[in-house]
Amino acid sequence: MLNDWYYFLANLSTYHNESVLWDAFRQGDIEAFEQIYRTHSSALLGYGKRLSTDHDLVKDAIQDVFIEIWKRRENLRDLHTIKFYLFRVLRNRLTNLQQKALTVSTEEAPIDEELLLTPSIELILTEEETLTDQQHRLQRAIEALPNRQREAIMLAFFHNFSNDEIARIMGINHQSVINNLNRAFAALRVSLTDFSLILCMLLNYF
Amino acid sequence: MKEKNYRREDFVADSYFRQWVKSPDEASSKYWQLFLDQHPEQGETVRQATDLVHKLSEVTTRLAGTANPAEEDAIWQAIHQQIVQNQEEPHSPEPVARPVWGRFRWVAAASVAVVAGLSWWLLYPDTAPSQQTLTHQSATSTPPQLVEKVNTTQQPVFVVLTDGSSVILQKNSRLTYDKTLSGNRREVTLDGEAYFDVAKDSHKPFIVYANDLVTKVLGTSFNVRAYSGAKDVVVTVRSGRVSVFPQADITRAPEQLTSDKLTGMVLSPNEQAVYSRTDARLVQTKPNETSDAKALAFQPVNADYQAVPVREVFKDIERSYGLPVVFSNQAVGNCRLTADLREGTLAQKLDIICATVEANWDIQATQIVVSGRGCHP
Incomplete structure (x- = not known):
């Protein structure tokens, strides 16, 4: 259903060539701008909703951010810069608009291994039977990560930003990005190992 | 690793x-x-x-979850509405979709830019319609957003066009252009003196209308001196090749403007064309060190820098373009740059420098202001 929608959008797109799209956008073509908006809107909405629970605020912020890039289109370098710029400005804007509504913790929380093990054994067992068991475990473990670690993971693996871009989007230094990623990997490894050990034991038992 | x-x-x-x-x-x-x-x-x-x-x-x-097309649509509608409103305000109070009106406004404004303060036009009224036909042909379906930059200061002013082309506008000079530079050529009108660093685009010639002289390039740097009171229009080339035509030739054979070849009088670096407006004669000369000092001072920065402190690079830019560069944070000057700056316009070079050292640049009045976190010495 989702895929159908994307195919529909892809067929709607007027500009199939990135540089043509880029030129048209720079020259003030609203259709080209819409195409750029459509390319990034769902990723931005998803990212924004993880940063703030106030979804109307997120929508307002996204609107402001796109108006801003329209005004500043002459100063933007390329399509990839737009994506980076959108994420960075959206995060700033949300932080400014409602500091308190942000679910982002200001401190780097210690890894909470207890939390990762909370799902019941029954639930794990039923999920283990499916083909995507490992994916489910990993998914739950990522959900349970402290906010900053999860944000770094999402920016690195889903949104495909470099560590340097992540640093600038999150407003932290380069080394903190690597630290956040490493803590996250450590937490994920713990959860994966633990779950598979439990599973092995259970399987051996039966 | x-x-x-x-x-x-x-x-x-x-x-x-x-x-x-x-x-x-x-x-x-x-x-x-x-x-x-x-x-x-x-x-x-x-x-x-x-x-x-x-x-x-x-x-x-x-x-990351599933997309929400309805929500995304709603946001787009809001963005679209705001853009359309903003766009209409500065140039026309009338509602959108008035291409015909847009076209006439362009013709009128282009003529005004050249005619303003120019009693000379009144003496030779027969040349006036030629300007009109020309601009009429160049009008496109998208309504142009006419922008006029007038330098009333005593210092040169830096203007960046949508395509990255950089213009250094001298005092008492005026540059008029369509903000979007849409259509099949990039056209600007100059009254006064300006140095042009034109972004390469072989499919879209860049054309400067200055009094009765038309200068066409595909991407290069040159200086045009065309003060409305002066007898001569002078074009001095600093890099690349340009072609110049008397306005009358263009009227006779307008296809010369759109072709991707350079016809007319073709000038190479450090060559000059002088057009005498009184006897409508175009002569090729060599620039004169005294009278063309300003044009000759422009020397596009074209070095291949290897770990050079940015402070030094910006000094080169100041010298070459006569534009002061100011750091909002002195530490930016410490960052070292390794980049090939032999190609591109001034704006494009500033983009490259700033991207490399994670800084931003901006034009504030007659200065280029560079900001950023900077580097340790």
Whole structure:
């Protein structure tokens, strides 16, 4: 259903060539701008909703951010810069608009291994039977990560930003990005190992 | 990556590794193949790291959740409405979709730009319609947004056009252009003196109308001196090649403007064309060191910098373009730049420099202001 929608959008797109799209956008073509908006809107909405629970605020912020890039289109370098710029400005804007509504913790929380093990054994067992068991475990473990670690993971693996871009989007230094990623990997490894050990034991038992 | 014995996580935390796994290109493939050749013992770790990148990518995609087209549409409608409103305000109070009106406004404004303060036109009224036909032909379906920059200061002013072309407008000069530079050529009208650093685009010639002289280029740098009170229009080329035509020739054969060839009088670097408006004669000369000092001072910065402090690079820019560069944070000047600045316009070079040292640049009055976090000395 989702895929159908994307195919529909892809067929709607007027500009199939990135540089043509880029030129048209720079020259003030609203259709080209819409195409750029459509390319990034769902990723931005998803990212924004993880940063703030106030979804109307997120929508307002996204609107402001796109108006801003329209005004500043002459100063933007390329399509990839737009994506980076959108994420960075959206995060700033949300932080400014409602500091308190942000679910982002200001401190780097210690890894909470207890939390990762909370799902019941029954639930794990039923999920283990499916083909995507490992994916489910990993998914739950990522959900349970402290906010900053999860944000770094999402920016690195889903949104495909470099560590340097992540640093600038999150407003932290380069080394903190690597630290956040490493803590996250450590937490994920713990959860994966633990779950598979439990599973092995259970399987051996039966 | 220099040391040996990395963990799987070290690879996964590395941006370049992730980039290679998710969208390999020639450079990254070469790099990681070389790494594997030199560290065969890391082969298994790299394989596991690749696997982890794929897994994390799949899982985060699922976590990102599903799109909400209705919500996205609603936001777009709001954005669209705001843009259209903003766009209409500065240039026309009338509602949108008035291409016909837009076209006439363009003709009128273009004529005004040349005629203003120019009693000379009144003496030769027969040339006036030619300007009109010309601009009429160039009008396109998108309504142009006419922008006029007038330098009333005593210093040169830096103007950047949509395509990255850079113009240094001298005092008492006026530049008029369509903000979007849409259509099949980029056209500007000059009254006064300006130095043009034109962004390369062989499909869209850049054309300067200055009094009765038309200058056409595909991407280069040159100076035009065409003060409305002066008898002569002078075009001095600093790099690349340009062609110049008397306005009358263009009226006779307008296709010369759109062709991607340079016809008319073709000038090479340090050559000059002088058009005498009184007897409508175009002569090719060499620039004069005294009278053309301003034009000759422009020397596009074209060095290949190797770890040079940015402070020095900006000094070169100040010297070459006569524009002061100010740092909002002195530490930016410490950053070192390794970049090839032989190609491109001033604006494009500033973009490259600033991207490299993570800074931003902006034009404030007659200065270029550079801001950023900076570097340790």
